[in-house]
Amino acid sequence: MLRISAEDDRDVAQFQQLHEDAKKNGFGRIFRSTFLFEDMVKSILLCNSTWEKTLAKMVESGKLNLEEMERRDMTAEQVSEKLKKLTGFGAFVTATVLMCIGYYHLLPSDIETLRIFRETLETTAQSFYDRFFPFQSLAYCELSQLDYKSVSGCSHIKQLKAA
Structure with a gap:
């Protein structure tokens, strides 16, 4: 079953405004x-x-x-x-x-979810630093002195991939 009500339609529309791919693919409801x-x-x-x-x-x-x-x-x-x-x-x-x-503000994350996030972040960070081969650790030190906060955390994975 899908959650289908006026409230759910509103939530889906608001979510899809924030997530372009969700709107394009018709995503935003749960079974x-x-x-x-x-x-x-x-x-x-x-x-x-x-x-x-x-x-x-x-x-x-x-x-x-x-x-x-x-x-x-x-x-x-x-x-x-x-x-x-x-x-x-x-x-x-x-x-x-x-x-x-119908409350969507919390992530249902468990140990497996956190493991996937950690692996994704490690893989993304590794590919970011691979371009500095064989000086990855020097690039890491330089980055950490400059603006580590702007590229750390899961919310910045796209930024790392684009670099």
Whole structure:
């Protein structure tokens, strides 16, 4: 299923204004299950938690109101605080559930995501410095004295690739 509502259409349009390729390729929606409960359980299972550790009993008893979350009667911060108190809901699962509800501001990053970012940054940095072969470390020292902040971090990968 896709999240399709007036709010979702607005979010997709705003996202596509920021991301040209997303607009060109029609990207900006996520697949969802029929019910938020199913998405939450799937998210927990992604993190290899056992069923006994989930919030199923709280949902069944009414202690955790998923409809309130899904209607967005709560802010993202309120939902996040409730979820983080539950066993199995760390940063990755919480961000994934928030994304399913329609809050897209957190990255659902786990150890694997961070590994990919690190490898991408290392590969990009290596190819940037390869043009100075065999003086890569000298170029690194020069760059670090000049303007290291302008080329460091994941947000500047395009800048490194263009150089």
